[in-house]
Amino acid sequence: MRKKIVAGNWKMNTTLPNGLSLASEILKNTDLPKDVVLIIAPPFTHLSDVSKLIKGSNIKLAAQNCAQFDQGAYTGEIAASILKSVGTEYVILGHSERRAYFAETDAVINTKIKLTLANQLKPIVCCGEVLEEREKNIHFDIVAKQLKGMFDGITPNQFSDIIIAYEPVWAIGTGKTASPAQAQEMHAFIRINIEKAYGTELAHNIPILYGGSCKPSNAKELFVNADVDGGLIGGASLVAKDFIDIAKSF
Ligand code: PGA
Numbered sequence: 001m002r003k004k005i006v007a008g009n010w011k012m013n014t015t016l017p018n019g020l021s022l023a024s025e026i027l028k029n030t031d032l033p034k035d036v037v038l039i040i041a042p043p044f045t046h047l048s049d050v051s052k053l054i055k056g057s058n059i060k061l062a063a064q065n066c067a068q069f070d071q072g073a074y075t076g077e078i079a080a081s082i083l084k085s086v087g088t089e090y091v092i093l094g095h096s097e098r099r100a101y102f103a104e105t106d107a108v109i110n111t112k113i114k115l116t117l118a119n120q121l122k123p124i125v126c127c128g129e130v131l132e133e134r135e136k137n138i139h140f141d142i143v144a145k146q147l148k149g150m151f152d153g154i155t156p157n158q159f160s161d162i163i164i165a166y167e168p169v170w171a172i173g174t175g176k177t178a179s180p181a182q183a184q185e186m187h188a189f190i191r192i193n194i195e196k197a198y199g200t201e202l203a204h205n206i207p208i209l210y211g212g213s214c215k216p217s218n219a220k221e222l223f224v225n226a227d228v229d230g231g232l233i234g235g236a237s238l239v240a241k242d243f244i245d246i247a248k249s250f
Contacts, residue, residue: 001035002204002205002206002207002229003035003037003207003229003230004033004035004036004037004207004223004229004230004250005036005037005038005039005163005207005209005229005230005231006036006037006038006039006230006231006233006243006246006247007038007039007040007041007062007090007092007124007163007165007209007230007231007232007233007237008026008038008039008040008041008233008237008238008243009041009062009064009092009095009211009232009233009234009237010022010040010041010042010043010064010237010238011064011097011234012043013043013238014042014043014046014238016045016046016049019042019043019046019050020046020049020050020053022238022240023040023042023046023050023053023054023059024053025240025241026038026040026059026240026243026244027053027054027057027059028240029240029244032058032244032247032248033248033250036230036247036250037058037060037230038058038059038060038247039059039060039061039062039089039090039124040054040059040060040061040062040237041061041062041063041064041090041092042061043064044063044064044078044083047061047063047083047086047087047088048086048087051086051087051088052087055087060089060090061087061088061089061090062088062089062090062091062092062124063078063083063088063090063091063092064091064092064095065078065091065092065093065095065098065112066078066079066080066083066091066093066112066115066116066121067079067080067112067115068108068111068112068115069115070115079115080112080115080116080118080119080121081119083119083121084119084120084121088121089121089122090121090122090123090124090163091112091116091121091122091123091124092123092124092126092165092232093109093112093113093116093123093124093125093126093150094106094109094112094125094126094127094146094150095126095167096126096128096130096167096169096172097172100169105149106145106146106148106149106150106152107149107152109125109149109150110149110150110151110152110153110154113125113150113151113154113162114153114154117154117158117161122161122162122163123161123162123163124163124164124165124209124232125150125151125162125163125164125165126164126165126166126167126211126232127143127146127147127150127164127165127166127167127190128143128146128166128167128168128169128172128211128212129142129143129168129169129170130169130170131169131170134168134170139168139186140186140189143166143186143189143190143193144189144193147164147190147193147194151197156198156199156202159194159198159202159206160202160205160206162206163206163207163208163209164190164194164206164207164208164209165208165209165210165211165232166183166186166187166190166208166209166210166211167210167211167212167232168182168186168212169212170212171211171212171213172211172212172213172234173213173234173235174212174213175213176212176213177212177213177214177215177218177222178210178212178222180221180222180224180225180228183210183222183225183228184225184226184227184228187208187210187225187227187228188226188227190208190227191203191204191206191208191227194206207229207230208227208228208229209228209229209230209231209232210222210223210228210230210231210232211231211232211233211234213235214231214232214233214236214246215233215235215236215242215246216236216242216245216246216249219231219245219246219249220249223249223250230250231246233246
């Protein structure tokens with residue numbers, strides 16, 4: 001059985017006190033199904049405190065990004081090894097906002113995936129097309145190209161620690177969700193791509209999350225699909241009850 005995962009990407013939201021109270025609220029909900037993995041990704045500055053707060057619970061900690069360099073003179077950047085040292089377990093990489101606002105390419109994301117894995121962190125790797133690409137009907141080509149570039153040189157052994165998130169950019173923060181059929185179609189396509197590169201077992205085991213305006217009202221119809229293993233949640237992860245309700249939607 002594949003893991004069911006709901007990950008909350010807080011993005012650049014919450015002050016430290018707000019973030020700690022959001023994490024505490026989420027923590028109060030211990031009645032989640034045992035087979036669901038709950039991950040929260042607060043801003044960098046909160047990681048150390050949130051890590052202490054959730055220690056021993058069923059909530060896991062993610063960062064939203066890491067540097068493309070190992071360590072050293074890179075003012076303002078945070079290395080994977082630093083993230084590891086404060087109790088981080090996962091790192092979101094290749095988010096469309098990083099691609100759009102910080103010019104991240106598949107090659108840069110590839111380097112970050114390797115650094116993340118080298119530091120025993122699990123990458124949550126994002127892919128997805130923009131609206132224009134879907135309208136031109138090239139969304140499958142775009143996602144295939146992203147996967148190929150991002151996973152270049154990743155060995156099957158390393159691959160077992162990876163989570164993929166399909167996030168159609170036109171659905172992120174827009175209130176527009178991909179239909180369950182659109183999500184399933186792309187998730188199945190991603191899994192077939194992984195199967196071609198890494199074989200049936202790894203393809204079968206890799207969790208593929210959907211992201212883009214996922215909320216309590218639509219999570220069930222998305223998660224019920226055979227290849228949708230959960231969600232990467234933005235806006236709705238900032239409200240503890242909504243986040244938990246999404247996690248109860250399997
Ligand atoms: P959203 O964001 O749920 O607010 O659309 C999802 C994401 O960017 O991961």
